[in-house]
Amino acid sequence: MKILSISEILKIKNIKKFKNKNIIIIGWIKTQRHSKIGISFIDINDGSCINNIQIIIKKNIKNYSKIIKLTSGCSIKIKGLIIKNKKKKNYEINANHIKILGNIKNPKKYPLSPKYHSLEFLRKISHLRPRTTLFGAITRIRNTFIFNLHKYLQKKKFLLINTPIITSLDTEGHSKMFVVKYNNNNFFNKKSYLSVSGQLNLESYVCSLSKVYNIGPIFRAENSNTKKHLSEFWMLETELAFCKLKEIINLSKNILSYCSKKILKNNKKDIYHLMNLNNLNNINHIKNIIKKKFIEIDYYEIINILKKEKIFKKNNIKWGINISTEYEKFLTEKYFKSALIIKNYPKNIKPFYMKINKDKKTVSCIDIIFPNIGEIIGGSLRENKINKLDKNIKRNKLNKEKYNWYRDLRKYGTIPHGGFGLGIERFIMYITKIKNIRDVIPFPKYPNYSNF
Numbered sequence: 001m002k003i004l005s006i007s008e009i010l011k012i013k014n015i016k017k018f019k020n021k022n023i024i025i026i027g028w029i030k031t032q033r034h035s036k037i038g039i040s041f042i043d044i045n046d047g048s049c050i051n052n053i054q055i056i057i058k059k060n061i062k063n064y065s066k067i068i069k070l071t072s073g074c075s076i077k078i079k080g081l082i083i084k085n086k087k088k089k090n091y092e093i094n095a096n097h098i099k100i101l102g103n104i105k106n107p108k109k110y111p112l113s114p115k116y117h118s119l120e121f122l123r124k125i126s127h128l129r130p131r132t133t134l135f136g137a138i139t140r141i142r143n144t145f146i147f148n149l150h151k152y153l154q155k156k157k158f159l160l161i162n163t164p165i166i167t168s169l170d171t172e173g174h175s176k177m178f179v180v181k182y183n184n185n186n187f188f189n190k191k192s193y194l195s196v197s198g199q200l201n202l203e204s205y206v207c208s209l210s211k212v213y214n215i216g217p218i219f220r221a222e223n224s225n226t227k228k229h230l231s232e233f234w235m236l237e238t239e240l241a242f243c244k245l246k247e248i249i250n251l252s253k254n255i256l257s258y259c260s261k262k263i264l265k266n267n268k269k270d271i272y273h274l275m276n277l278n279n280l281n282n283i284n285h286i287k288n289i290i291k292k293k294f295i296e297i298d299y300y301e302i303i304n305i306l307k308k309e310k311i312f313k314k315n316n317i318k319w320g321i322n323i324s325t326e327y328e329k330f331l332t333e334k335y336f337k338s339a340l341i342i343k344n345y346p347k348n349i350k351p352f353y354m355k356i357n358k359d360k361k362t363v364s365c366i367d368i369i370f371p372n373i374g375e376i377i378g379g380s381l382r383e384n385k386i387n388k389l390d391k392n393i394k395r396n397k398l399n400k401e402k403y404n405w406y407r408d409l410r411k412y413g414t415i416p417h418g419g420f421g422l423g424i425e426r427f428i429m430y431i432t433k434i435k436n437i438r439d440v441i442p443f444p445k446y447p448n449y450s451n452f
Contacts, residue, residue, distance in 0.1 A: 001079070007048035009082065009091050018082045025053070025093060026077045026101070028131065031114065034068050042067075044076065047130075050137055050269045054092045055080070067098055072114050073131065075102035119439050126443050126452050134277065137270035138440055141263055142428055148262040149215060149236050149422075152255055158211040158238065163198025165217065169403070171197035173352050173396050176221040178231075194219035197421060198237050200353070200406050203382060206239035206417050207409050213238040215424075223447050227436045228374060230425065232445040239419035245364050248379050248418050249341060252368060253292045255422070256376075260289040263431060271431070278433045285371075286431060288339070296341045299323075299362065305335065320346050323367075325374060332371040339376075340369045352392040355381035355418075366420070373430045379420025386410035 003024045012018070027046035034040045038059030043052040055078055057067060070076070080095040104110050111117075111125050112132065122129040129135045150160070166180055168190055177193035186192065198214045205212045218235045236255075240247060264271065264286055271283055306317045306327055323331075323342065332340055344362040347354070354363035365380035383389045389410055393400050400407075428440040438444035443452040 005048035006044075006046050006051055006053050009053060010049065010051060012082070012091065015082065015084055015091075020081070022079050022096070023082060023093075024077065024079050027053075027075065029070055029072055029074045029076065031072065032068075032070065038064075040064075040068055042070075042076075044078075045133075045136070047136060049140075050133060050273055054085075055095050055098075056083075056092055057095045057098065061095065061098060063098065063100070066100065070100065071104055071107040071110070073104050073107075073110055073112060074100065077101055119436065123438055123444065124451075130442075133273065135439075137267070137273050138428070138432055138434065139442070140270050141267045141432060142424075142440065144263050144266045145259050145428060145431075146215060146234075146424065148259045149255065152258045153213050153238070156211065158213045159205070159209050161198075161202055161205050161212045161214050163195070163201040163214045163216065163237075165195050165219075166192055167195045167201075168192050169200060169406070171195070171200050171351075171353075173398050178219050178221045196220055197235070199239070199419065199421065202237055202239040202419065203406070203417065204409055206241050206419070207413070207415055210241040211239075225447055227438075228426065228429075230437055230441065230444060230446055231450075233437075233441065234424040236422040236424065237419065239417060241415050241417045243381075243416065243418050245343070245366065245381055245418065248381070248420055249296070249343075249366055252341075252366070252377050252379065252420055252422070253294060256289050256368075256427070257292050260286050260431070264290070274432050274434070280433065285433075293338060294341050294368070295336050295338045296343065298343050299345045302327075302331065302342055305331070309335075320348060322349055328369050328374050329372075332369055337371070339371065342367045342369060347392075350380070352396040352398060353380075353382050353389070354392075355383045356388060356392070364418075370426075370430050373426050375423070376426050376430065377420050377422045379418065381416065381418035384410055384414045384416050386414070 001022055001024055027044035030043045030045050030052050032040060032042040040057040042055045042057060044055060045052045077099040078093055078095050079097040080093045083092050083094050085092050112128055122132065130139060170177060175196040177196055180187060180192040180194065196218060198216060202212050202214060213236065215234065215236050217232055219232050222229065238251065240251065275283060300319060302323060303317060303319050306312050332338065343366050344357060345365055346361060347356055347363045350363050350365055354365050357364050363380060367375050368377035370376045383392055386407060389407060390400065393403060425437050425440045429437055432440065434440050438446060
């Protein structure tokens, strides 16, 4: 006997082939109502899509008295016939047998009673919040996004490299890193940390395999309690050999466009549910990514724009400053009203590994900034000349010996290459319009909070 998911049932085009044939469906009760004439209606969901399906239960089912006592969150297995509701024009299941799989012993203590729950409350029960319609939608969107990151890159012949989570090296040069210790001793006989990026490791593979990537967890020991920061988050990182900055930009845009298109195709109802929750009547923010509507602009042009704005006259804006969150919001939400690709930042505000441009003042890099979110992607060409890399290491006051293996990549058959990192959670925030990054990752970790 065929077990069908709700998503499969909703795609049925020819109901006749199921005529007089029992099917099985398994799921969790969302709502239920019971009539005085001995007919009950239970809406169940199985997680395959945002839609529930209605189960019609008549009192002649042998365990009817137990079924009507079930509450939201109980799981059941239903055998019955698929029928079409002519008025509502949707499918229902006319049950002839129901098995109770999982009961809730004390419904009054069940944290997810059928009422409104704030996101702050749901964060405290991260193990239960996937049962809500909201987090079911977010999870399916996240799944589509990560699956299609792999799919796109595999199509383009990128190789997946599993970079280490434990490392002895700081990729960025001056990161705040979590130290790995055992019984208060260095387990590996040297200082080791949780990785802030797999980039340097990917570079060792791009120097022989041409196109590589990784998707994995990243750790930052920053005491930051903003809506856009986590202590543990996920990133896509890519490295591409024999490339120019334009190819890095195009790869970034193509990946974002491809994945956005797939999300809109596979998760349209999830997206519209989230837009309704946010009182939004369109999905133009997604369509703009699909159409690759990005404004490409140099750092120095951004500084000139900010200098001319009256609201920033007291801010001492000058060439060489970081583009703060305040400036990002102004540029993307008010001035350009668009996502930005900002290029060629001053070398003194960027990491040591970035390739210095011919002007000797800037590095060949990009940041992709999204409205309401900030930086989604950061990338660059990597400095591939050993003498220039050594100068960068010295200028950044880093220990040259710690980077010896990285320097070897420049000593033995160096190649021009580059890549970027894409923040998974920040992109999902933008797509879903969820305002806190803690609500787009299954089990959030942030300062003073590491449950689950």
